Amino acid sequence: MKIEGAVVFVTGANRGLGLEFAKQALARGARKVYAGARDPASVTLPGVVPVKLDVTDPAAVAAAAEAARDVTLLINNAGIARYGSLMDEGAPEALRDHFETNVFGMLAMSRAFASKLAANGGGAILNVLSVASWLNRPLLAGYGVSKSAAWGLTNGLRHSLREQHTQVVGLHAGFIDTDLTSGLDVAKATPADVVSQAYDAIEAGAEEVSTDEFTRQAKAGLSAGIYLDAPLPR
Template sequence: MKLDNATVLVTGANRGIGLAFARAALARGARKVYAGSRDPANVTLAGVEPIRLDVTRPDEIAAAARHCGDVTLLINNAGIATLGAFIAEGSVEAARDQFETNFFGPLRMALAFAPVLAGHGGGAILNVLSLASWITAPRLATYAATKSAAWSLTNSLRHELRAQGTQVLGLHMGFVDTDMARGNDQPKSSPDEVVRRSLDALEAGAEEVLADEITRQVKQGLSAEPGVYLQTT
């Protein structure tokens, strides 16, 4: 799918990777970019149309689908991360909260916008995932579970929406230099580089993009003996 003359909706577009996606879409010639945020006042990028969109609220998703009926590319970027293990106090609540945003959010968005995309020839959905879709560690346990589920969702949507001509692209990457990764001393990619590689892959018709070297290593390690997912990071 080409970005030139596309109409794009980015969730969580007020900062981080979402902001980088919105900025890059404009630079690549998108006709219109809707910037979804829980508080539209937080969207300050010139040239986009801010919309109120909390992906945990079905009413706001329905309103967005009605208002943004010209969307040809949906970027499911909105996400939250809470550090912590499963065998820890509060883990059930932490997992539930993250699943609402990181899994049920993209699912609800896909349900609402699949008919919109079909009406414009198919379009595309880009789901922001993670290398945590494949590996985990105690401090990432609940977050990684949501990203594993979102990866499975992405794979299913790809098959279910193929008949209507919708391209579904899964983006996997390691730590990115955003507010979400603040305080983590691991090497980080820049949001702009992650987005550039993602949109290059989208425009090339790809269904998966591994945006950095650590993610490519992890993907290769899934079939190693022992598998990389059996190790703790």
């Protein structure tokens, strides 16, 4: 599908990667861009339609889907990431929080908007995943578990929605230069580059895209067990 003329809904659109998704959708000629955020007043980008949205709140998700019935492209960008290993104090609670947003929130949005996408010709869903879908280290262990589950969810949605001609795209990326990674001394991609590749992939009809060389190498190395001992990029 083309971004030009599309009606795009971006979750977590008030900052970081979500804000960049909204900016580039407008720049590529999207007909309308809905910007979902817990506090719609925090959405300050001119030209978008702010929508109050907490992806962990079923009522808020249903209201957003009802308000944006014309959507043709859903960007499931909203997510949380907390530092720490699975052995840390509070790890089980942190893992539940990760799943509520990164997995169940993604599922709730996809289910709520699936019928709208079907009514509008099929459209597309893009799920923001991570190289952490495949490589899990103590730095972001709970986050990695949730992104592995979100990858499985994305693969399941792809087959569930294929009959209604909805393109489901998994976006895998390494560290991106946003607030989340501000304290990390690692190689980082720019949000602009990641989003540009994501939109190019949607327009090319792709079902999965890896936005940097380390992530592409991780995917290629899965059968060789790269997830067992691969270091993080420096």
